[in-house]
Amino acid sequence: MRPDTLLFEIAWEVCNQIGGIFTYVKSRIPTMLDNYGEDYMLIGPYIPEKAKLDFRAIRDPEDSPLADAIQHVRNLGHEVHYGYWLLEEARPKVLLIKPTLHKHQSDEVKTRLWNRHQISSIDADPMVDQVIAFGEIIRIFLTELVSRIDINQDVLAHYHEWMSATSLIELVADKVRLATVFTTHGTMLGRYLAPNERQFYLNLPTYNWAEKAKEYGIEGKVMIERIAAKSAHVFVTSSSLIARECEVFLDRSPDSIIRSGISRKPGFGHEVFEKHLEKRSKIDAFVKALISPSYHVKIDKTLYFFTSGRYEYRNKGFDITLEAIARLNYELTRVKSDVTVVFFIISKQPFTHIRPEVLEAKQRYQDLQKICKRISAKLGPRIYTNVTGEKSLRLPDLNELVDDELKLTWRQAIALFKREGLPPVTTHQLRQEDEITNFLMQAGLNNNENDRVKVIYHPDFIDRATSLFSMDYLEFVRGCHLGVFPSSYEPWGYAPMETVMHGTPVITSDLSGFGQYIRSALDPEDSDEVKVLNRRYRSDEETIHQLTEILRSFVEAFDNQQYIPRSSLSKHLMDSLCWTELQRYYKEIYRLAMIRYQPVADLY
Structure with a gap:
């Protein structure tokens, strides 16, 4: 890439926290700004309730192609906000677009997508309608911007997932003067088939993508994803697991597999342990406040386990985890253990309010x-x-x-x-019961005094400004003793990676990109930091048994040896998971995208 190349990063989760892609985009921004400075900008959807938390509008740049392109879009009646994304470590420029079109405009775009690309959206759900509107307004903006800048200035657009990608498809078809990169962090069909099809990975080569897309009612979404993958000048994914899905479902092998990373190394040795003690004391205070009014808990004999992630009950392994936790409770109660395990479940679900109690x-x-x-x-x-x-x-x-x-x-x-009754299991009033609360009720995990495992279900993100724990998510992670992530479908796995890199041991699975990478980088059989469950060729029952044994051994080691388990990965392994190291791979694919867009000898 030439020094003054304009680089746009486009994702549905810019200023819009939903899942792992939010963490991916957010975590690499400091490195992107270090490398591209003022030439780097993000584009995301304008969701008012999200934007008010971490977006600050600024005056549009005067007398510039960017300002003219923004004004052009506004003159067409679209709502566009220009400003800064207020992150702890950086303040990147962002363009937030309200993803709505008038009906006649929406119908026109849908007709064009069908006629040109056979993307069906007649019976689209509201999400697809928003995605199509988002893409159309981005198309208008980038087309206008490119027409106003110097012809020798390069432009590159990096798209993430199908929700951002309809403009990629149209811009490439229109031969607009810019290079494109498309990253899929997990295929649509993979997300649907993995939790619902037995032996998904064994049967992967036999699936007919069109039949399965129709069966699950996601034809439009899959077609957007397929055509974006085929149209992009460079196609990228984060793990070999997803690369195989791309070959089957998208008919294109990724040009590159680049693992995900974090922005900076969290620290080593005594620093990790001191942070653990500091953050654990805040969790101690929360647990005492919630449980002590009902009965006494020995905090010095208490372990904090947790799981977290997007609410995908089977994909994220919540089903396996809860069953293992129930069995652990039975075992610890049976042997009259005096160790208490408090198990936190952190996953965003619709709720009305924090419970008054x-x-x-x-x-x-x-x-x-x-x-x-x-x-x-x-x-x-x-x-x-x-x-x-x-x-x-x-x-x-x-x-x-x-x-x-x-x-x-x-x-x-x-x-x-003091309080009559048991401590609440759920911290917020859910709009409706879900699989987690149903399981807890059926398993009798209701925080009875005799239970050795107490459960606290927190159906919201942990953020310092609003957190019941008075800290942010990564501080909470540092204060816990073990993270549990036995996913059955996990393209990469930010939650286990962040957990172990911030000093807390984890359990992950061989069906996650991170689990596979760790297995190749160190021997998890000899590691106390990371345990990798064997899920690929094992039944759920075998996985539950294996997980229960690991949890029980963890509790026994704590009880017998009275030590605080912390993880400490090698410097080499930590470096390999930081964006400062991984950024060189993105420089290579950005250069490749420019070469494929404009294959002029020696230009790049």
């Missing part, structure tokens, strides 16, 4: 802490006076040192803090 418990715990500090502040001087006086040889009776006012305050606080 959760907020009340947190507030009452904070009130109790304040009262304890008040009592301590008054007792300190009185104890000192007592032990330095004439009665210094006698241990003072603390009750005698507390006045009636403090005693009354203390009794009132305890009365308010």
